[in-house]
Amino acid sequence: METVSTKKFLQTWLWALTVVSALAILQTIQRTAELEIALFRSKWIGLVGVFALTAVVAVWFSFSPFLDRIATWLEKLETASRSILRITHYALLIFSFLSIFLIRLYVFGSILPQVTPILWVFLWASLIQSIALKLLRKMEWGTAFAIVVLAQGFIFQTWGIFAATSADPFSMGYSEAGRHYYASLFFSEKLYGMDLPLPFLHPSRYLLLSIPFLIDGLPLWFHRFWQAFLWFSLTLGSAYFLARRMKMDKGMTALVTAWAFLFFFQGAVYYHLHVMVILILAGVSVKHPWRSLIFIILASIWAGISRVNWFPVPAMLAVAIYVLETPISAHAAVPGGEDAALSKKRIWKYWLTPFLWGISGVASALISQFAYIQSSGNDDVTAFGSSFTSQLIWSRLLPNETFPMGILPGILLVS
Numbered sequence: 205m206e207t208v209s210t211k212k213f214l215q216t217w218l219w220a221l222t223v224v225s226a227l228a229i230l231q232t233i234q235r236t237a238e239l240e241i242a243l244f245r246s247k248w249i250g251l252v253g254v255f256a257l258t259a260v261v262a263v264w265f266s267f268s269p270f271l272d273r274i275a276t277w278l279e280k281l282e283t284a285s286r287s288i289l290r291i292t293h294y295a296l297l298i299f300s301f302l303s304i305f306l307i308r309l310y311v312f313g314s315i316l317p318q319v320t321p322i323l324w325v326f327l328w329a330s331l332i333q334s335i336a337l338k339l340l341r342k343m344e345w346g347t348a349f350a351i352v353v354l355a356q357g358f359i360f361q362t363w364g365i366f367a368a369t370s371a372d373p374f375s376m377g378y379s380e381a382g383r384h385y386y387a388s389l390f391f392s393e394k395l396y397g398m399d400l401p402l403p404f405l406h407p408s409r410y411l412l413l414s415i416p417f418l419i420d421g422l423p424l425w426f427h428r429f430w431q432a433f434l435w436f437s438l439t440l441g442s443a444y445f446l447a448r449r450m451k452m453d454k455g456m457t458a459l460v461t462a463w464a465f466l467f468f469f470q471g472a473v474y475y476h477l478h479v480m481v482i483l484i485l486a487g488v489s490v491k492h493p494w495r496s497l498i499f500i501i502l503a504s505i506w507a508g509i510s511r512v513n514w515f516p517v518p519a520m521l522a523v524a525i526y527v528l529e530t531p532i533s534a535h536a537a538v539p540g541g542e543d544a545a546l547s548k549k550r551i552w553k554y555w556l557t558p559f560l561w562g563i564s565g566v567a568s569a570l571i572s573q574f575a576y577i578q579s580s581g582n583d584d585v586t587a588f589g590s591s592f593t594s595q596l597i598w599s600r601l602l603p604n605e606t607f608p609m610g611i612l613p614g615i616l617l618v619s
Contacts, residue, residue, distance in 0.1 A: 210275040213345035217331055218266040224324050225259035231318040239315075255324065281339055293336040300329035300336075301356060330356070354462040361469055366432045371425040384427055387413035401581040404588050407509040409476035438478040439468050445485035449525075470618050477514060479506050484521045490530045493557055496522060497564060504565040508572025512591055515573075519565025523558040530554070 232252050236243045243249055265271055308322050330352050338348040368376055375381055387410040392400035395417065403410045416422050416430050443464035447457045468478075480503040487499030503518035532554050577588055586593075603610040609617070 208345045210278050210345065211271060213349070214271060214275060215266050217327070218262040218271075221324070221327055222259050222262045222266075224320055224327055225255045225262065227320040228255045228318075228324045229259075231320050232316065235316055235318060251321075255321075258324075278335065282342065290340065293340045296336040297333050300332040301359075304329050304356070304360075326356070350459060354459055354466070357466045358462045361466060362436060365435050366429070368432055369425055369429040371423065373424070376428065383410070383413060383431075386410040388417055390414040391417045399581065401583075402576075402579075404580065404582055405590075406474075406476065406511065407576060407580075408479070408506055409474060409510070411509070412476055412479075434475040435472075438475040438482070439473070440465055442468060442473075442478040442481040442485065445482055449485060467618075476510060477517075479503070480510070480514065480518045481521065484518055484525070488522045488525050490526055497561060500561050500565045501568045504568035505572040507565075508569040508574075509576045512573075515569035516562070516566050518569075519562045522561050522565070526558050526561070 229252055232248065232255065233243060236246070236248050241248060243252070304322070304326055307325050312322060330349065333352040333356075334345065334348045337343070337352060338345060341348070343351075370376060386403040386405075388395050389400050389402055390411060391414060392398060412434055413427075413431060416427050440461070443461045444457075446464050447460035450457070450460060452460065473481075483499050483503040483506070487502075488496040490496075500518050500522050504515070507514045507518055532551065573588070577585055582588070600607055601611045603613065607614075
């Protein structure tokens with residue numbers, strides 16, 4: 205891998221700062237309009253000015269000879285006495301990390317909750333931390349920056365997940381009360397004294413949420429903590445097993461795990477769906493096709509009580525692993541001058557395993573759904589097919605008021 209020079213790293217950071225500063229200006233102006241604030245008569249113009257100044261200076265610096273001087277100065281710092289500067293480096297790491305929290309919570313708060321203004325702060329803090337980490341550990345710029353960004357992202361995301369743990373009697377978000385009610389239906393006779401139908405939407409999610417109802421009298425905050433724990437643990441599990449399949453050293457495994465953890469939360473992928481991902485990543489092996497088939501069936505059974513669009517996903521993931529880890533050339537080769545017919549037979553044999561996995565997976569999901577419908581106690585079985593009959597708001601595919609990015613642009617962005 206090509207080593208990234210100090211100058212190239214700083215240039216890349218400056219270009220990123222320029223883009224983020226420009227977007228921060230737009231979002232800040234948009235926010236003042238929402239709050240009906242006269243921008244040029246308020247203190248907000250100062251913040252916009254700071255963003256504009258950094259954008260201009262960043263562009264100028266990226267092409268200026270001063271950048272070479274700064275790069276040379278940073279390189280000389282690596283040879284300085286570590287005993288004197290070591291405590292300073294640790295202080296910079298801690299201070300920069302805390303500054304993001306403090307500015308987000310106590311400066312911007314709910315007044316400026318937009319993404320790019322705090323991302324602007326995040327970029328500055330990450331630069332300072334990357335410099336400190338590089339000087340402490342003598343690592344490459346790219347590695348230091350990746351560690352800083354992924355570690356902070358992991359910590360902030362984890363904090364955001366568990367911040368929802370509260371004893372507040374009011375709903376913490378959209379349909380929160382409904383989620384806990386649907387989870388309670390698995391214990392309806394014990395809780396309500398009557399046998400109520402089981403949930404028809406996302407049964408596997410509410411089955412996981414229902415586990416705290418096994419113990420009587422648990423407070424509301426524990427149910428919220430349990431859901432936060434499911435979000436954290438199952439997403440982290442998928443991320444870890446994905447990284448483990450790549451067979452890297454411990455350091456890279458940790459970095460890829462953190463990256464995958466954050467990547468999964470972009471959507472986010474719901475925690476009950478990660479059960480299937482974990483089963484496939486942990487159990488499927490091209491060296492053990494029958495064991496793999498068992499895990500595909502188990503994951504597909506779970507898919508059958510999850511979401512209809514996930515019915516084929518366990519088999520699809522397993523087939524993807526098979527194709528990536530099994531070269532077709534090993535089956536298509538014709539040793540000893542065999543004829544073309546034998547070569548085609550080998551190719552057919554190559555695709556036989558994925559075909560059987562696919563059929564078994566989808567069939568298991570359909571059987572699982574049928575069995576759940578029959579045992580759920582719901583008289584109106586058409587409710588289970590509401591995903592196919594409900595009205596669709598096609599405008600949400602493109603940028604709109606409720607989802608400014610839009611579904612299709614969002615898919616393209618993360619792909």
